[in-house]
Amino acid sequence: MKNDVLQLGGVTFTNRLFTGTGKFAANALIPQMLAASGSQMITVALRRIDATAQSENILAFIPKNVTLLPNTSGARTAEQAVRIARIAREAGCGDFIKIEVITDMKYLMPDNWETLKATEILAKEGFIVLPYVLPDLPLAKRLESAGAAAVMPLGAPIGSNRGLETRPLLELLIENCRVPVVVDAGIGRPSQAAAAMEMGADAVLVNTAIATAKDPVAMGRAFDQAVKAGRAAYLAELADQSDLARASSPLTGFLDE
Template identity: 90%
Template structure:
C-alpha cells in the first residue's frame, strides 16, 4: 500500500479523498477536517464580493501543503468557465481547475457539452482540468482526448447524499478510462465512498456529507478510513459472488461420518 499513490495532473497524492470547502458552519472547521481526513486536495469557489461588508479569506484556512482545486461553479457556459479558471490561476490558485458548468437549477445536472468545450480550451492553456460530468462513457473518452487530467462523474445530484445511484455507469468509466476517475457529488456516507473505491474508482470528492455532519472533523476521519478500506479491498481483488451457499467450514469427517 505504501506505493499506492494517485497521480493527478502530474502531481502525486498519497490520499484519495478530495474534499470541499462549502457549507461548513465556520471556516475554522476546515483545517481541522483536513488534518483529520488527511485530504490533500480541496475545492474552493470564486464569487463577487459584497462591497458593503468585510469577509474572511477562506484561503487562510487551507494549509499550504493542500492543493487547491478552484471550481467554476456559477458558470453557465464554457466561456464563463474558462474566464473563472483564468482568474483563479491569476489569483495564485495554481493550475488545477474543476470544471462545473450547470444550467439546470433543479437537479444541478452538469452540462456535459459545455464542460467538454471548456475542457478543450483549458487543457490547451496548460490547466490540469478535472471536469464534473454525468457518467457517460463516450463523453469521458472525448474528455480524455481533450486532455482532461481526470473525469469526475457524479454518484447522485449535488448535496443529496444518496450515494452511487449511477453505479453501472460509473463502472463503465472506471473500466474504460485511462485518466483517473474521481466520483464526485452525491456521496453521503463513508460506506458509499468505500463502495466507490471497491469498484475501482481512483478517488472520491466529498463535501456536503462532511461539512454538514454534526462533527465535520470526525466525519472527515470516517471518510478517510472508508476510502482507505475501499481502496485496500479493490487492490486485494475481492472474491466472487455466488447464488448458492459455499461452506466456509468443512461439512464432513465428523462424528457419524
C-alpha cells in the first residue's frame, strides 16, 4: 500500500478521494473538509460575476498543496468547454481540466460527443484532461486515443446520491481502460465509494454527498476511510462468492457422531 499512488499528468496522488467545492453552507468548511479527508484534488467552476452579490474568492479557501481541477460546467458545446479551459489555465489554475459538457438540462447527462471533441483539442494544447462522461467503453477508448489523462464516468445522475447505478458499465471501463477510471457523480455514501474502489476504480470524485451532509468535515473523513478500505480490498483481491453456503469449518468430527 505504501507505494500505491495514482499518477495523473505527472502529478502523484497518494489520496484517491477527489472532492468538489459546490454546495457548502460556508466556504470556510472547505479547508476543514480537505484537512479531514486528505483529498489532494478539488474541483471549482467558473461563472460570470454577480455584481449585486458580495462573493468570496473560493480559491482562497483551497490550500496550495491541493491540486485544482477546474470544470467546464455551463458549457453546452465543445467550443465553450475549450474556451472555459483556456480561461481557467490563464487565470492560474494549472493544466488540469474536468471537461463537463451538458446539453440535456432535464437529467444533466454529459454529452459524450461534445466531450470527446473538447478532449481532442485540449489534450493537444497540453491540458491534463479528465472528461466527465456516461460510461461507454468505445467512447472511453476514443478518449484515451485523444489523449485523456483519465476517464470520469458517472455512477448516477449529478447530485442524486443514488450510488453505482451504472455498475456493469463501470466494470467494463475499469477492466479495459489503460488510463485511470475515476467514478464521478452520483456517489452518495461512503459505502458506495468503497464499492467503486473494490471494483478497481482508481479514484472517486465526491461533492454533494460531502458538502450537503449535516457535518461535511466528518463526512469527508468518512469518505476517505471508505476509499482507503475499498482500495485496500481491491489490492488484496476479493475472495470468491457462491450461491450456496460453504461452511467455514469441516463438516466432520462433530460431538456424538
